[in-house]
Amino acid sequence: MPLPLSPAFKALNDAAASRILILDGAMGTQIQQLGLKEDDYTGHGSGHVCRHHSDHPQTGNNDLLILTQPEAVEEIHYRYAKAGADIVETNTFSATTIAQADYGMEGAVHDLNVEGARVVRRALDRATAEDGRPRFVAGAIGPTNRTASMSPDVNDPGYRAVTFEDLRRAYLQQATGLIEGGTDIILIETIFDTLNAKAAIFACIEAMEAHGQRIPVMISGTITDASGRTLSGQTPTAFWHSVRHANPWTVGLNCALGAAAMRPHLAEMSAVADTLICAYPNAGLPNAFGQYDEGPEDTARQVADFAREGLVNVVGGCCGTTPDHIRAIAEAVKGFAPRKVPAYA
């Protein structure tokens, strides 16, 4: 028996039928501006002391801020909501046992995902109380820092740093936590390895079966080479055919490239995918210092080109984007109709 659709699924379908929906922007740039020190990351200086202990330094463990600096994280989500985002992502890109192993924080993973969804919900409820607009939480699932498809060791091509089963187990824990925290959507993003993504999809389906409702899944790949392929070597068309079985609510691209460089790959995916399309590029390409200096109007103009050409149903921003970028993007695409989903060819 197919699972019944979640209430948010129906609301999202209705909203997407009438307009282009807005996703939020980058978390990293906003966190950087807070200038947090080690003591703030652990909650010992300011904030809330984390009940999970680790001997590793935590500076840079941005996901941990969900537990140690929840007010600051909520404020960032709130600013994106007020800038025009219909869908706001949880700060859980690295909230798996695999990614948290770098910080010795595997024990915090369940709490990170449950609280990660709750803190977005609180921010969105505040914004909605002010203007009446419905908004949705997207539970973010990142690719982890290991790839199941390829060996990281050129002298040992058969070696794998992680297996499908390791990934499935880690993603199941993450998806279960996000659903427990009340996420409306699951967003599998920045996919460079399709096998990692397949483990995430498998885990999400398991988590939804346990939950008893079908939750919309957004799947977003990233292009990592100049010829327009993912790291595991697929073109946008091949990538779509690898994930189509999951019936994702959206498929699309994020990160890696600025909007202009993303456009041809997005157009290719838009032509073949018989589901909604989501695109959230970086604010241009990074400069020599790894920073993004494309301004809000610049990014918005290029994202508006996607909309004008009928390529997109959901748009937002990735690395280097700010609430000002999201406000400009929301304004720039307002007058364009959402892309029509083509019949399956």
Ligand SMILES: [Zn+2]
């Ligand atoms: Zn990015």
